Amino acid sequence: MLLKSAIDFAKASGHKDAVKRLHEIKQHLLEGKLLVVVAGEAKQGKSSLINAYLREPGLFPVDVDIATNLVSTITYGDSEKITVALGEQGKEKRKEISRADISDYVTEQGNQKNNKQARLLEIESPNPQLKEGLLLVDTPGVGSLNAKHTDITYAYVPSADSILFVSDVYAPLSTKELNFIQQISKHCQNFIFVVTKADAVSNYKEIIDSNREKLVKTLPDIGESLPIVPVSSSLSLAYLDTEDPDDLEDSNFAALEQELWLLLGQQRGKILILRALTEFGRLVADLKSPLQAEWEACQNLNQEEKAKLESNLRDLSKRLKQLQTDSAAWQYQLNDGIQDIKTAIFRKFNREVEQIKRRSQEYMEDSEILDAPPKIAGLLENDFDSMMSILTKELSQRAGTLHIEIVNSTGLDMNPLAVDSLARINLGEGAAQVQSLEGLSQVEAAETSLWKKSIEAATRGRFKAMGGVAIGSLLGGTLGGIAGLVFGGAGAVPGAQLGAALGAFLGGARGLTDGIRDALSHVKERDHILTKREISRIIHPYIVDNHSSCKAALEDMITNLSKTMRSNLHQQIKQEKEICDRSLSSFQKTIKLSQNQMTHKIAELKGPLQQLTSFQNAAEQLAIQALEEPESATVSTSAPAASSADAASSSAPATPQPVTANADYGDWADG
Ligand SMILES: Nc1nc2c(ncn2[C@@H]2O[C@H](COP(=O)(O)OP(=O)(O)OP(=O)(O)O)[C@@H](O)[C@H]2O)c(=O)[nH]1
Ligand SMILES: [Mg+2]
Incomplete structure (x- = not known):
C-alpha cells in the first residue's frame, strides 16, 4: 500500500527517476x-x-x-x-x-x-x-x-x-x-x-x-x-x-511450514523489510528536500533569515564537497578501521590455525583414522572450510559495523526514516507555523530512537541472519551479502563480494585436498606408530600450504573490501551533494518570486509535502514495529495432531503468510 501510494505520487508529480527507484525497491523486496x-x-x-x-x-x-x-x-x-x-x-x-x-x-x-x-x-x-x-x-x-x-x-x-x-x-x-x-x-x-x-x-x-x-x-x-x-x-x-x-x-507438513515461516519471518524477513523501508525513506527524503527548500523560501522571512538559510545550504554543500576530497576525515577513519579489522581477523586466524594443527594430532590418535588414512583429508578440509566461513562472516559483520560508524560520524546519512526537524512542519496550521530550516544544514546524524535502535541492533547482532556470507556471484546466486543490509545499498555490497571470494577460495582449496587424499590412500597398513608417522609426513605440508592460501585469500578479501567501501561512500556523498545543490537552487529561484507567486507556490507545495511527510511517518512506524517485535517465539515440537483443520480441508494447505505480506507489517508493499 505504502509503496503503491508512493509510486502513484511519484508518477503524478512526474518524477520518473523516483518511479524507477520505487519499482526497484519493490523488486528487491520481492526478490x-x-x-x-x-x-x-x-x-x-x-x-x-x-x-x-x-x-x-x-x-x-x-x-x-x-x-x-x-x-x-x-x-x-x-x-x-x-x-x-x-x-x-x-x-x-x-x-x-x-x-x-x-x-x-x-x-x-x-x-x-x-x-x-x-x-x-x-x-x-x-x-x-x-x-x-x-x-x-x-x-x-x-x-x-x-x-x-x-x-x-x-x-x-x-x-x-x-x-x-x-x-x-x-x-x-x-x-x-x-x-x-x-x-x-x-x-x-x-x-x-x-x-x-x-x-x-x-x-x-x-x-x-x-x-x-x-x-x-x-x-x-x-x-x-x-x-x-x-x-x-x-x-x-x-x-x-x-x-x-x-x-x-x-x-504434518502444515506444522513444518508453519515452523519454517515463523523462523524466516523473524529473521530475514525482518531485515528485508527494514532494508526496503530504509531505501524507501531515503528516496522520500530526496524528493522532499528541494520542495522543502522552496517552501521555506516562501515563508514570511526577513532578509537576515533568508540569508541565513541560504548560507546554511551553501555550508552544507561545501561540507559535502570537502567530504569528497582525499583529505576528508572519513578516509582516515576507513583506513584505520580496515587496519583494525585486519588485525582482529588475523589474530583469530592464527588462533584457529593452531587449533586445526592440534586437532590434526588428535585425529591421528583415532584408530578409525589410522585404519583408513584418507579420512583425515576430509576432516582437515572441513576444518579449513569451516574456519574460512567463520572468518569471512566475521569480516563481513565488522565491515558492516565500520560502514555504519563512518556514515554516522560524518553525519553523512541522516537517517532518512527519521522525522527530523526538517520534516516537522505543521502543514495543517498554515505557513506561519513552519519551523526553521536548520534541519537542512544539520549534518549531525539524527539521533532519533529508531536510528539508535538500528545501530544497536546491528552491532549487537540482534539479527542472527546478519553478517552471513553468500556464495554470491560465483554460483550465479541471487543472494546478496547481508552485513549492513538493514542500511541498504552500500553495506550489502561487501557481503556479496566476500561471499564470492569465499566460494572461489573453497573451490581452489579442493585441489590441495585431492592431492593428499591420493597420497594417504597409499599409506600402507603397518603398525600404528609407523602409520602415524607417514600420515604426519603427508599432512604437514598440506597444513602449511592451506595456511598460506587461506592467508592470501583473507588478504585479498580485505583489500577488495576496503576498495568497495571507499567507492560506496564516495557514491553516497556525491548523491547527497546533488540533492543539497538542487535544494539550494530551488531555494534561490523561489526567493525571487513575487508575493503573489509565492502564495501560489505555497498552495502548490502543501499537498506534496503533506503526502511525503505522511510517507515518512508511515515508514518510520513500520520500521519501529519491525524492530520492536519480539525476536523469539515459543516453538513447539508438535506431533501431527497440530496440523490445522484448514490445511486438511482445502486442496492447498494453509501456508502461513509469507513474510513480505506478513500481517504484522501490513501489506505496504502490495499493489
Ligand atoms: N516410508 C517413508 N519413506 C521415505 C520417506 N521419505 C523418504 N523415504 C525413503 O527414504 C529413502 C531415501 O530418500 P531420499 O529422499 O532419497 O533421501 P536423501 O536424504 O535425499 O538421500 P541422499 O540424497 O542419498 O542423501 C527413499 O527410499 C525414500 O523412498 C517417508 O516419508 N516415508
Ligand atoms: Mg537426496
Missing part, C-alpha cells in the same frame, strides 16, 4: 531470497522432503541407494529452467538441461563419482510454493562418498536463513550427525529438526525424545527450544493422488 538449506546424513529423506514440500513427486531424484551427489538449488522463476554448472571452479560452463536429465547429473547412479564434473544444479520453477522467495538447497548426505561437495554445502550454510536438518524415525541422531550439527551451529543456528518417515513406524515419540536429549547436550544454549517436527513426505505426496485429507493431515 529477497530466503535461503533454506536441507542437510543431513545420506538416505534420511532430504530430497523426498523437498519434493513433498513442492508437491512435485520425482523432481529431485530419490532412491533407496545413495541418491543425491550434487548440491542443487531451486527457486522461483516464470518458467521452468534447469541449469548445471560444469567443469572446474572459475572455468565452469553452464548448460541447460531438461527435467528428464536431472538424474544424469545429480545422482550417483547417473553420474558416478561425478565424472561429468558437475558443480551445481540450479532450477527455476513456477512452483507456487516458491513464490514467496524461498531458495531451497538440496545437499548430498553429509559424510557421503562425496566429500568434494561439502565445500559447496559449507558455502551455503553461513548465509542460510534456516537449516532443515533431516533425520529419519529409524534411529536417533548419531554421533556423526551431532558432530556435524555442532560444526554448522557455529555458522547458523536457525535449525529446524525434521524427523522424516513418520509413517514408517507406529510410534516415533521415543526417537523425538532421544533426539531432544542429545540436542540439549550438543547445543546446551539452544537445544531445549529448537523445533523438532515429525513429518511424512510419503503421505504428503500420496495425498496428491488420494486427495484424502487424512493423508495430508498425518503428513
